[in-house]
Amino acid sequence: MLLDAVHMEFSPRYHHTADMLLDEQMIIEAAKQNPEHFGPLYDKYYKQIFGYVYQRMDDKDTAFDLTAQVFLKALTNIEKYEYKGVPFASWLYRIAHSEVMQLFRNNSKLRTVNADISDLRNICEEVEEEYMEQYKGILMTVIKDLPEDELQLIELRFFEKRAFKEIAEILNLTETNAKVKLYRILERVKKTLTKTSK
């Protein structure tokens, strides 16, 4: 199993050059002084944060409301934000993650898993199994029945195609820890698939 698989395309949204980070930091510092300066960050990250929230539920209105809530929390707490050399997005995702989890704690029925068929193929490739139609149902069952923390790893890695560095930032794990956890989940998935193919 190659967790850093080269064949899977990962989202470039997390990748920032040093200059981009500096530019962003300037805006953050300005926003700390005046909330009106938060605008560029709101514009830049709105779609990403909405995408993150909506990925985990079906109710679009709730997703939009929650996105607004994430940005309000971010603006309220921006003074506490400290630059740690990673994009501001990480901090926003953490807020979004916390808000989404809170929502599911209150109403677990809202939780859904959303993926494309190509994502399931990627999982098969990752566990070195050739994708077969019969795997579709099995994978869907295995994934949706995963404990929440494991499901999040699969979602972030395969359905949202995030780099491990970013996953670690969002889930507050080390990069290695995220890799090891995902490796273990995939091993279990592989076993299930192998059993089925026999």
Add this chain to the structure above:
Amino acid sequence: MGTKFNLDRKPVTDEEINSHKDFGELVNKFKKQSIEKARSDVNFLKNKKATYSAIIAGVAVVCTVTYFAVFKKEPPKETANDKIVTTQQQHTSTPETKLNKAFIAPPISKLNVPYTSYKVKAEQGATIKHKSNSKIIIPKKAFVDKQGQDIVGEVEIKYREFHNQADIIASGIPMTYDSAGVQSHFESAGMIDIKGYQNGEPVFINPKKQITVEFSSEHTADRYNMYELDTVAKNWTYLSRDNSLVNKKQLKPNTQSEVAMIEKKDSPKAQEIQKLIDAIPPKIEAEKITYTKKVNQLPKTIEPSKPTKAIAGRPQFELEVNYKEFPELEAFKNAVFEVGAENKNYNSKLADITWSSAEVSEGPQKGKNYLLTLKLRERVEKLVVYPALTGVDYDKALKSYESKFADYKNLVIKKEADEKRLKEEFEAKQATYLAEQKRLGEEYIKEKIRWQREQQSQLNNAMQDFTSQAIVTRVFSLSNFGIFNSDCPNSLPKGASINPIYVTNEKPIMPNTIYLICHNKNLVYNLQYGTLKFNPKDAYSLCIISNGKMYLCNKETFSSIASSKENKIPLTELSNEVNDAIDLRKAIGI
């Protein structure tokens, strides 16, 4: 457990997402939330503890007010940046206001241009010679009190001068000039700040008299005007054309040692670039080694030998073969070795000899034939032999061969693809390094040219100073105390611009104040944060104030940024090494 799994759900369109985006609403919610929080904080005051605290604080305020009411006799201690007397304020009893302090404030608390204090007998007048060679000529009975009555006795004159950009920055005196809505920045031929006190109370210049300041200026041009700072209107007031140049005199030329010499060696930046260029070939070499290593690590492809059917009547040997040594012969298990027709030394008698040893080694056609070396005492016979199979063994071997050949072909295709990929990766890395090398090479040449030009320009400037540096006297005729200058308004520089990001120790900082110091004129532009415009023909430094700290981007660094079109401006903190305007002047390199 009952989580719903959606496969290939329809994505939300950008239009729909954007239709929910409402930054104004977010800010409104934020403000509303802040107001509610503030209200809840006010409500807190209503509880008992808060009430007690308020009573205690109230008592403390009353005590403090009473103390000042009873004991306030001595004037408050003065700092250089307060007590600015203006035209309008001369006629009021409270010349110091909070407004003034904010309007004229040194950029960092410890930095200022100090006043020199002189004592004058009001009824006698005096001519004071300042350390800069300027003269303050005070006629008899030059002062009146706030009621307009002549002052008798000792009057304290507090005086300071501002000659260069460092003095201007240190003073905190705004040097922007608003003329009918058009803002310009003063290029200064010199500025003075003068005021008078008696027993701590401000005095005023007698309306029937004038105090004359003969100011020693290093700036000889005659393009300047006289202005007075109105600290209430927060603007400079035009007084007159400065036609007061007198006593132009040549200074002694600078010594030869002060003349900048064109250095033959590279600039520090060029040396750094050269180091980077030198580091590239070893990097390419390392990539080459890694590439070769990776290629060698790819699985070896050995083409299986196609089994040959034994030809009836051809002489044969049955031999035991070490299959580890010749893996391609795996397909020839139970094989016989036919003697090739090329063996001219072969005769049928050889088959009758019991040889003491028979060794198989690679033949002339690798993988196809083998060299059989037969030995008996001194006799050695070498025969080229071909592996061949008979009957069922042949059919079995052929089947096995076909399967292995198919695997072999797949492996070859995969290996070729891997080799191609590795080669492409290596070539891409190599190309990146070569492009970097080329870019650095160009940068090196540019830097070398820039350095030579700068050295030449320094030499020229030094030569110019050598021949033309002079001191002139500019005459300020004062009817009131205050801040006066002989300046020339300049518009913002043009020609080039950058969107700067100010960084110190790789961390960005948000400037509170930005001073763009022009080295070609005695001029400091006080700028707002935003696009930084400059004239590429002029030399500049940048002085930034952020959170009470002072930072500098010196002339050399600025020039390098200006020529490279970089937007990251590295700043060095000055706060610890700069304690006064002289330190600042040295740091700026004026």
